[in-house]
Amino acid sequence: MAVQRQVRRPGPPGQAGRQRDEPGRPLRRHGEPHRLGLALGLAVGVEVLLAEPQPVGLPPPSGKIRLQYKNNSPATNDQEIKPGLQVVNAGTSALALSSVTLRYYFTRDGGSYSIWCDWAQVGCGNLTTRVVNVPAVSGADAYIEVGFTGGSLAPGANTGEIQLRVSRTDWQPVSETNDYSRGAATAYTDAMTVPGYVGGSLAWGTQP
Numbered sequence: 001m002a003v004q005r006q007v008r009r010p011g012p013p014g015q016a017g018r019q020r021d022e023p024g025r026p027l028r029r030h031g032e033p034h035r036l037g038l039a040l041g042l043a044v045g046v047e048v049l050l051a052e053p054q055p056v057g058l059p060p061p062s063g064k065i066r067l068q069y070k071n072n073s074p075a076t077n078d079q080e081i082k083p084g085l086q087v088v089n090a091g092t093s094a095l096a097l098s099s100v101t102l103r104y105y106f107t108r109d110g111g112s113y114s115i116w117c118d119w120a121q122v123g124c125g126n127l128t129t130r131v132v133n134v135p136a137v138s139g140a141d142a143y144i145e146v147g148f149t150g151g152s153l154a155p156g157a158n159t160g161e162i163q164l165r166v167s168r169t170d171w172q173p174v175s176e177t178n179d180y181s182r183g184a185a186t187a188y189t190d191a192m193t194v195p196g197y198v199g200g201s202l203a204w205g206t207q208p
């Protein structure tokens with residue numbers, strides 16, 4: 001298995017202010033302390049360039065979580081995919097975030113990709129991010145995976161915004177019109193095309 005650690009690259013020209021976790025630099029948006037009481041360790045985002053087996057069959061959503069999505073870059077042919085995501089605990093008991101992963105499916109169109117967390121209410125350093133290549137299906141031959149290093153969500157609570165940014169490593173425009181998880185919502189909306197998993201099992205949405 002060829003696992004390639006992500007090299008944190010500077011943004012494209014004019015985007016130098018979007019790096020995260022730089023000492024002395026304020027967070028990209030209001031960096032209010034998260035309200036979730038999360039006690040989380042550091043994590044490093046990695047880009048994984050390998051095919052990963054998909055779960056067999058589609059178990060019905062468990063009702064434990066809901067995934068909400070917002071498109072932070074509606075242009076369909078610029079240099080960035082910018083999903084905003086948040087997780088809601090839709091169950092009746094506390095949810096361990098370390099058991100939760102999210103997937104944003106897209107087509108690579110022949111490119112390789114890097115991912116950044118621009119801002120997250122829980123703290124970008126408390127997230128794991130990677131790009132996973134998968135066998136091509138309609139609308140996807142890769143997904144962005146987001147996970148959490150720890151913390152818990154009370155019933156009905158949500159993680160707050162997770163603002164991601166994805167670009168091709170060659171900085172060519174990204175074609176988004178053929179991407180399964182892309183939507184037009186400009187406010188957070190439940191998104192069935194952004195699957196969520198609890199303990200590795202599909203708990204929200206539909207895979208492509």
Ligand SMILES: [Ca+2]
Nearest residue numbers: 107175176179
């Ligand atoms: Ca695409």
